[in-house]
Amino acid sequence: MSILAWTWIIVGLSFALYIGIAIWAKAKTTGDFYVAAKQVHPVLNGMATGADWMSAASFISMAGMIAFLGRDGAMYLMGWTGGYVLLAMLLAPYLRKYGKYTVPMFVGERYYSQSARVVAVMCAIFVSFTYVAGQMRGVGVVFSRFLEVDINVGVMFGMAIVFFYAVLGGMKGITYTQVAQYCVLIIAYLIPAIFISIMLTGNPVPQLGYGSSLSENGMALLGTDGGYLLDKLNGLHQELGLAAYTGRGGQSMIDVFMITFALMVGTAGLPHIIIRFFTTPTIKGARSSAGWALLFIAILYTTAPAVAAFAKLNLIRTVQNKTYAEAPSWFKNWEKTGLLAWKDKNNDGKIQFAKGEAFKGKIAFAKDEAGKVMTGKFGERVVSTPVVDSANELYIDRDIMVLANPEIAKLPAWVIALVAAGGLAAALSTAAGLLLVIASAVSHDLIKNVMAPNTTEKAELMYARIAAGGAVLVAGYFGIHPPGFVAQVVAFAFGLAASSFFPVIIMGIFWKRATKEGAMLGMISGILFTAAYIIYFKFVNPSANVAQNWLWGISPEGIGTIGMVINFVVMYGVSKFTKEPPQHVQDMVGSLRFPRDVK
Numbered sequence: 001m002s003i004l005a006w007t008w009i010i011v012g013l014s015f016a017l018y019i020g021i022a023i024w025a026k027a028k029t030t031g032d033f034y035v036a037a038k039q040v041h042p043v044l045n046g047m048a049t050g051a052d053w054m055s056a057a058s059f060i061s062m063a064g065m066i067a068f069l070g071r072d073g074a075m076y077l078m079g080w081t082g083g084y085v086l087l088a089m090l091l092a093p094y095l096r097k098y099g100k101y102t103v104p105m106f107v108g109e110r111y112y113s114q115s116a117r118v119v120a121v122m123c124a125i126f127v128s129f130t131y132v133a134g135q136m137r138g139v140g141v142v143f144s145r146f147l148e149v150d151i152n153v154g155v156m157f158g159m160a161i162v163f164f165y166a167v168l169g170g171m172k173g174i175t176y177t178q179v180a181q182y183c184v185l186i187i188a189y190l191i192p193a194i195f196i197s198i199m200l201t202g203n204p205v206p207q208l209g210y211g212s213s214l215s216e217n218g219m220a221l222l223g224t225d226g227g228y229l230l231d232k233l234n235g236l237h238q239e240l241g242l243a244a245y246t247g248r249g250g251q252s253m254i255d256v257f258m259i260t261f262a263l264m265v266g267t268a269g270l271p272h273i274i275i276r277f278f279t280t281p282t283i284k285g286a287r288s289s290a291g292w293a294l295l296f297i298a299i300l301y302t303t304a305p306a307v308a309a310f311a312k313l314n315l316i317r318t319v320q321n322k323t324y325a326e327a328p329s330w331f332k333n334w335e336k337t338g339l340l341a342w343k344d345k346n347n348d349g350k351i352q353f354a355k356g357e358a359f360k361g362k363i364a365f366a367k368d369e370a371g372k373v374m375t376g377k378f379g380e381r382v383v384s385t386p387v388v389d390s391a392n393e394l395y396i397d398r399d400i401m402v403l404a405n406p407e408i409a410k411l412p413a414w415v416i417a418l419v420a421a422g423g424l425a426a427a428l429s430t431a432a433g434l435l436l437v438i439a440s441a442v443s444h445d446l447i448k449n450v451m452a453p454n455t456t457e458k459a460e461l462m463y464a465r466i467a468a469g470g471a472v473l474v475a476g477y478f479g480i481h482p483p484g485f486v487a488q489v490v491a492f493a494f495g496l497a498a499s500s501f502f503p504v505i506i507m508g509i510f511w512k513r514a515t516k517e518g519a520m521l522g523m524i525s526g527i528l529f530t531a532a533y534i535i536y537f538k539f540v541n542p543s544a545n546v547a548q549n550w551l552w553g554i555s556p557e558g559i560g561t562i563g564m565v566i567n568f569v570v571m572y573g574v575s576k577f578t579k580e581p582p583q584h585v586q587d588m589v590g591s592l593r594f595p596r597d598v599k
Contacts, residue, residue: 003407006417014184014421015161018428021177022164042285046292048175049276051182051429053084053293054300055131056138059185059426064401066308067315070237070245073308075260079494081301082260083267088290091268092277094509094592096286102437103271103501104445110508112585113516114450119523121441123500124271126527128434128441131272131493132475135434138427142403142420155476158424162432163472174432175279181425186299188422192406192415193303196310199409201229210306222317233309236316241355241391245312251555252547258558266494266560269501272433275440311405316353318408319394323349330407339397346393356390435471442467492534495560499526503567507575512586518575526567533559 001009058080066073095106104124108117136155143154190206197209200218213228224232233245267273277286318328324342334340342351343358403423406416443464448455455463500523507514507522534556537545547553554562580586 001413003413003416006413007420010414010417010421011424014180014425017180018161018177019164021180024176042280042288043292044179045175045276045280045285045289046294046296047182048178048279049273049289049293050296051178051185051425052276052433053080053273053297053430054182054185054426055430056135056423056427058300058304059189060138060142060402060423061399063304063308063311064398066305067312067401068398069251070243071247072251072256074305075256076263077301077304079260079263080267081297083264083494084273084294084297086264087268087270087273088277088287088294091505091509092274092290093283093287095274095505096277096283097592098588102440102445103269103274103505104441105449106508107504107519108445108449110585110589111504111514111516111519112582113520116516116520117445118450119520120501120504121445123496123523123527124441125438126531127269127493127496127500128271128437129471129474129478130496131270132431132434132471132478135427135431136475136478136480138399138423139431142423142427155480158428159431159472159476162428162435162475163469174436177432178429181429182296184425185422185429186296188418188425189300189303189307189402192409192411192419193307193310195411195415196314196405196409197306200310200313206303206306206310210309222313229313230309233313236313240316240320240353245309252553254553255547255550255555255558258554258561262495262498262558262560262564265502265564266496266498269497269505270494271437271441271497271501272430275437276433307402307405311401311408314405314408315396315401319351320353321350324351327351328408330404333407334400334404337400339400341395343393345391352391352393354391354393356392358390358392358395431475435468435475438471439464439468492538492556495530495534495557495563496527498560499530499563499567502564503571507568507571509589509592511575512589513575513580514571515575515578515581517578518571518573521574522567522571525570526563529566530560530563533563 057076062073062076065076098106098110102124104117104120107120108114136159139155139158143158193206194204197206198204199221200214201209201212202215202217203209203212209229211228211230214222214224214226214232218229219226222232230246234247237243237245277290280286280289319331322328324344327342331340335342341358344350346352403419406419443460443466447463448460503526504514504519504523508519533551537550537556545556547555550556551559551562
């Protein structure tokens with residue numbers, strides 16, 4: 001069967017599974033909707049957390065970023081995994097003990113202020129919508145290529161599925177759906193990695209194959225002699241004028257550090273991950289589920305560098321110095337989506353992949369046989385133009401590397417279709433968690449606790465579902481008009497979380513003197529600075545988005561670290577000059593660190 005037929009079958013079966021689980025796990029109470037009645041087994045919660053955590057950025061984009069950034073791409077690995085450990089071991093148990101399952105709930109009661117709660121609600125919605133934009137771009141990438149439908153139709157179809165199980169099942173439905181989605185995405189990620197590792201090195205373990213020598217079959221495929229796989233990749237980079245794959249890249253060390261740190265502390269402030277620790281019966285269960293989640297996450301994260309290296313090696317091997325007529329079928333298939341394009345700048349008829357940008361603009365559209373620029377199925381509006389002073393003729397959207405990898409390696413059609421289903425599972429699982437955060441922020445934190453305290457449980461559940469439905473529509477818009485690569489967009493969300501929530505949670509748990517005025521002004525100043533910086537360089541004046549124009553050489557992806565520092569400084573200074581919190585709040589903060597389990 002064709003790739004399209006296999007994709008419809010596998011994706012259709014996976015979607016049917018998700019819908020079936022949602023019907024089975026329909027939420028009947030607000031407890032079911034918000035925290036799955038706190039009855040999820042730690043192992044299952046670990047799987048669900050892994051799926052919630054490993055979004056489209058992890059599945060689709062992370063390996064692509066590593067493939068193009070080389071060693072510098074490890075900042076995504078270190079930032080996200082380090083941040084999860086920080087959250088799971090340092091913050092989540094205390095929040096779980098406090099018993100408030102959303103960040104705005106914690107902020108409102110810890111800082112004894114409804115105004116502080118409202119500020120936290122606005123920040124949670126802003127962060128969640130930024131994050132969900134990355135997930136919807138991932139959905140768009142998969143649909144535009146593998147199901148061969150228009151991006152608008154693809155995003156709407158994907159969001160309809162999320163709407164069904166998020167609105168119907170709430171956290172209960174989402175949790176059990178995410179368990180299934182974890183199984184789908186991890187199998188989809190590992191199978192092609194194992195196949196390609198065997199093909200190139202003879203080692204079935206990708207993490208080991210990544211550092212192994214080429215096998216006889218690998219040497220024949222690459223047309224080269226023996227040696228370590230990474231040495232061959234470094235050699236190809238040198239021939240193309242690129243920095244060594246395993247060496248330092250073009251980013252400054254300060255920017256790499258800032259991005260890593262922003263991803264790390266941003267993780268600790270992500271509302272949709274924090275809420276997962278309230279679905280287990282006890283604090284002990286929350287700690288246990290954190291350990292299981294770390295194991296499930298590590299399976300994919302330790303495989304990603306191998307996938308990146310395999311994809312980059314196979315990409316160069318299959319296209320470099322080939323004429324367009326000789327280009328493999330995968331090249332022309334992806335060209336139709338507008339996510340890959342070639343321009344013969346030197347008129348030699350050969351595809352030249354080299355250092356530098358091939359085109360100006362976000363997406364370089366392919367051209368039809370008449371030379372007319374194609375609109376592409378991804379729906380971008382910008383028509384890019386070739387960069388004349390660059391020898392590079394090939395534009396490759398980094399988000400296609402994982403999805404195109406099995407095609408490039410000529411794996412069976414069912415494997416390619418499985419990867420498509422895995423990409424959708426990763427994107428939709430996180431999107432569902434984010435939509436629940438938005439729904440709970442609006443219905444519980446804003447309506448129930450601020451605007452209409454007398455709201456009944458039935459009405460609150462209705463408001464939560466309406467809010468989730470509205471969030472679906474906004475998320476769909478971001479899927480059609482994405483602001484960047486998946487990993488970049490997600491990095492922005494982490495920066496916003498770092499600059500708004502991390503300081504207020506840390507100070508709220510470990511410093512009795514933190515006041516409501518300090519919390520509010522800290523959150524506002526941190527997120528406004530970070531958002532303004534990102535918006536200016538990414539939307540207002542994108543032509544200025546180069547290192548020499550950045551503050552201290554810090555990119556928009558890393559500016560959340562500075563926003564976090566601003567938040568801490570403002571919060572500390574204002575708290576010192578305002579009236580200290582009530583005694584019962586200080587006593588509560590002091591009691592959080594006693595080793596007492598609660599349900």
